[in-house]
Amino acid sequence: MTDPLLSVEDLRTTFHTDREVVRAVDGASFTVAPTETLGIVGESGSGKSVTARSVLGLVEQPGRVHPDSAIRYHEPTFVQRIARAHPDATFWGDDAGAAPDDAFVTVLEGEQSGANAVVERGSVDLVSAPDSVVRQVRGSEIAMVPQDALSSLNPLYTVGNQLKELLGIHRDLSGREATREAENLLKSVGIPDPERRLGEYPHQFSGGMQQRAVIALALACGPSVLVCDEPTTALDVTIQAQILDLLDRLQHEQDLSIVFITHDIGVIAQIADSVAVMYAGEVVERASAGRLFDDPKHPYTRGLLRSIPGLAGTGDRLPTIEGSVPTPNEEASACRFAPRCPESFDACHEIHPEPLAVGDPVETHGSGGDEIPRGAPGGEPSAVAADDTDHTAACLLYDDEYSSGALGRGDGSGPPDGQEVSE
Amino acid sequence: MNNPDVSERPTERDRVPEASPNDPETSTGSANDPETSTESASDGGPDEDPLVVVDGLRTYYESEQLIGGMPVKAVDGVSFEIGRGETFGLVGESGCGKTTLGRSILRLEDIDEGSVTVDGTDVTSLRGHELKQWRRDAQMVFQNPSSSINERMTVGEIVREPLDIHGEGTKTERREKVSHLLDRVGLQPEHYYRYPHQFSGGQRQRIGIARALALEPEFVVLDEPVSALDVSVQAKVLNLLMDLQDEFDLTYLLIAHDLSVVRHVSDRVGVMYLGKLMEVGPTEQLFQSPENPYTRSLLSAIPAPDPDTRTDRITLHGTPPSPRDPPAGCAFSTRCPFKIRPEEFADLDADVYERIEEFRTVVREQDEGTVPVVERLKARLGLDAGYVSLADLKTDLFDGVALPPAVEEPLDRAVASGAEGDVAAARAVLDEAFGAVCEVERPDQHSVDDGQTSRCHRHRDEYVSPDAVDHSGGDLR
Numbered sequence: 001m002t003d004p005l006l007s008v009e010d011l012r013t014t015f016h017t018d019r020e021v022v023r024a025v026d027g028a029s030f031t032v033a034p035t036e037t038l039g040i041v042g043e044s045g046s047g048k049s050v051t052a053r054s055v056l057g058l059v060e061q062p063g064r065v066h067p068d069s070a071i072r073y074h075e076p077t078f079v080q081r082i083a084r085a086h087p088d089a090t091f092w093g094d095d096a097g098a099a100p101d102d103a104f105v106t107v108l109e110g111e112q113s114g115a116n117a118v119v120e121r122g123s124v125d126l127v128s129a130p131d132s133v134v135r136q137v138r139g140s141e142i143a144m145v146p147q148d149a150l151s152s153l154n155p156l157y158t159v160g161n162q163l164k165e166l167l168g169i170h171r172d173l174s175g176r177e178a179t180r181e182a183e184n185l186l187k188s189v190g191i192p193d194p195e196r197r198l199g200e201y202p203h204q205f206s207g208g209m210q211q212r213a214v215i216a217l218a219l220a221c222g223p224s225v226l227v228c229d230e231p232t233t234a235l236d237v238t239i240q241a242q243i244l245d246l247l248d249r250l251q252h253e254q255d256l257s258i259v260f261i262t263h264d265i266g267v268i269a270q271i272a273d274s275v276a277v278m279y280a281g282e283v284v285e286r287a288s289a290g291r292l293f294d295d296p297k298h299p300y301t302r303g304l305l306r307s308i309p310g311l312a313g314t315g316d317r318l319p320t321i322e323g324s325v326p327t328p329n330e331e332a333s334a335c336r337f338a339p340r341c342p343e344s345f346d347a348c349h350e351i352h353p354e355p356l357a358v359g360d361p362v363e364t365h366g367s368g369g370d371e372i373p374r375g376a377p378g379g380e381p382s383a384v385a386a387d388d389t390d391h392t393a394a395c396l397l398y399d400d401e402y403s404s405g406a407l408g409r410g411d412g413s414g415p416p417d418g419q420e421v422s423e
Numbered sequence: 424m425n426n427p428d429v430s431e432r433p434t435e436r437d438r439v440p441e442a443s444p445n446d447p448e449t450s451t452g453s454a455n456d457p458e459t460s461t462e463s464a465s466d467g468g469p470d471e472d473p474l475v476v477v478d479g480l481r482t483y484y485e486s487e488q489l490i491g492g493m494p495v496k497a498v499d500g501v502s503f504e505i506g507r508g509e510t511f512g513l514v515g516e517s518g519c520g521k522t523t524l525g526r527s528i529l530r531l532e533d534i535d536e537g538s539v540t541v542d543g544t545d546v547t548s549l550r551g552h553e554l555k556q557w558r559r560d561a562q563m564v565f566q567n568p569s570s571s572i573n574e575r576m577t578v579g580e581i582v583r584e585p586l587d588i589h590g591e592g593t594k595t596e597r598r599e600k601v602s603h604l605l606d607r608v609g610l611q612p613e614h615y616y617r618y619p620h621q622f623s624g625g626q627r628q629r630i631g632i633a634r635a636l637a638l639e640p641e642f643v644v645l646d647e648p649v650s651a652l653d654v655s656v657q658a659k660v661l662n663l664l665m666d667l668q669d670e671f672d673l674t675y676l677l678i679a680h681d682l683s684v685v686r687h688v689s690d691r692v693g694v695m696y697l698g699k700l701m702e703v704g705p706t707e708q709l710f711q712s713p714e715n716p717y718t719r720s721l722l723s724a725i726p727a728p729d730p731d732t733r734t735d736r737i738t739l740h741g742t743p744p745s746p747r748d749p750p751a752g753c754a755f756s757t758r759c760p761f762k763i764r765p766e767e768f769a770d771l772d773a774d775v776y777e778r779i780e781e782f783r784t785v786v787r788e789q790d791e792g793t794v795p796v797v798e799r800l801k802a803r804l805g806l807d808a809g810y811v812s813l814a815d816l817k818t819d820l821f822d823g824v825a826l827p828p829a830v831e832e833p834l835d836r837a838v839a840s841g842a843e844g845d846v847a848a849a850r851a852v853l854d855e856a857f858g859a860v861c862e863v864e865r866p867d868q869h870s871v872d873d874g875q876t877s878r879c880h881r882h883r884d885e886y887v888s889p890d891a892v893d894h895s896g897g898d899l900r
Contacts, residue, residue, distance in 0.1 A: 309687030
């Protein structure tokens, strides 16, 4: 197993308003391996986009990423650079508990020699790192493709202008050099006649072309991780197919890891290697794409998969999930899906389920029993990577302590469709 | 239908173009237009007595420019029928004219040509009181549930408004009716006094549905009713629509870009592209064995919610052309992977042919006026222009590729015209040399299977039919 490139552990992002504290992301954990595509799927309000923004350090007031969360970036060259620049904030060793509070770089393997430190394995925690470090990550190491291409481009500047501005800031290119590079970028994302296109304004581009331009902007600084937040949602299927093909090609050409956020389960099935299903701020199920679609474990995932038209027979009623996604505004004391869950039992309303390994037959009940394999430091150093044994679900059905007799009960048909709970 | 052998195709295609004008009362508006009458064809719907007959419908939006502007041909000669109690699904990419078609049928847009007959009445000629009466029977559910209902009215007022306008019953009766409707669409009686902002997207769409049903219409146009909703909510609204259809004997025209929704709900489906109906057929038949190249491309682009079936996706190049200036021939000819090649290039290497097409695309885009005059002047004066010169483009695309003279010669002529700053001439040269039947002639509507019609030159006897063509290249005769 290899180290992940990016690992997110117990991410909590809250928004503080006068009335309440919205826990938009409430304890989400996942990892992304090099060149892997992780799909994050969920309905609106499940916290997918806030997760993406948290990873990039783009959460704005009144939002806050909880200081105990960890977003670790593991690219060795980058970690080495930061370790050399911040020797005081670098912790050498794999005992996470012993790390001082102000250390944001952890080195697991390497040579400790001040400004000439060599890092082979380690990570930078973007939650505790200072802004100056986060800025070096954003764009250059982890870049984002936002959902609405047109609104993320400046309507008053030509596309060429915006690309060249970026190249000037991040890569110190200017003049003809920058123009040439901008042309190459547009060409690499499949925009024909880039010379002409550079001189055009965003509104002169079609929707698909705008999305390509935004991808070109994201790739301008050669990132290793691309976070795509619903990049094809606003597009037609034929254009969506073009963009998916493009991302696939770019991933191979540039060895990218992709975090792909979408509500479209079809898109997830086509592009993701592994999938995290989010519900009300939590990751309720994680598995490789194949496992998730063949054998979904969490009742929410099952309901979600069943409600897609096309899988059910034509003209039949579609199975639905009762109710709607709640806004997580207090600490979870029970399963957040329990009120809508056709398979819930008493304990579901009292105990908050932790992610459990549900992978078939190779179940490695390790030290903690049912703990989710957590990222790098602490415990087993490399207990990550998306593999079929890594199938986890946060559901008491799979917890022997509570589920005796409950398993297999209810086939998910649930009560008849009708009422949604208002307010 | 399971892909019959190629040799059997002609017999099946013999029952071809139905140029017969429809029954006299429907074809009146268009009898003197030869093009319309060839395009109008009964598509063999399952119903002998259809509720809605659309014949040669054209809706153009006039240009805002004072002179020389071209109208947007949003709906450009569409004919089809909707049977009683049927759900007719209309799919297509954004900008293909499907919403305009729906609105035109309801007389919400001014029609330029053609007719819409509902239950034997030509509604295009209705005026005043008659029109108002007819509108009771035909209603619409709009796409965006937050902008299509008035935020300042209570739910009760919104649903009651059509009843008030048409003076239905007494005030008490109207209120009772509204309560009944709210109940039918899955809302609570106490919701009567609430405002729309207190509701979720799915619930707002239910309000819109209740309003559409208030006057007990026969025919409802559903314009993207679920596209703004999450899948789990979408499923509930679709179930509701199907239940209501059974209960009130409704006929639906369902407009959607989500093909899985259309497949789930519709009895028959029409596929639109650039204002034209490319293919019509019974839902399952059309999804199982699409005949039209556009339908095939569109269906192959839907991501299947199953990682094991990574389909053989046909990825189309480019975007649909502008409906102001649609291609002279087949609407899909600029992107079609099944395009018929001119005879002399039939054996040309697929890769070379694709490069020629790319060269033509760039020339066409430059010609379509996106290149400002200043840049053209610069190019003419040999200055560094803001767009690629055709000579550079040719080097880019064909460097090191051996070209037969029949290809090289027109390319060079186009480059020469381009160097003079005359991109239009370059485009003409290329069109003449490489243009095929698809780019010049409008395809007829061919009957390809039981109740399934498709608009493509490949259904003609002299060409290989689309399903026998390897779209990745090969034999494109």
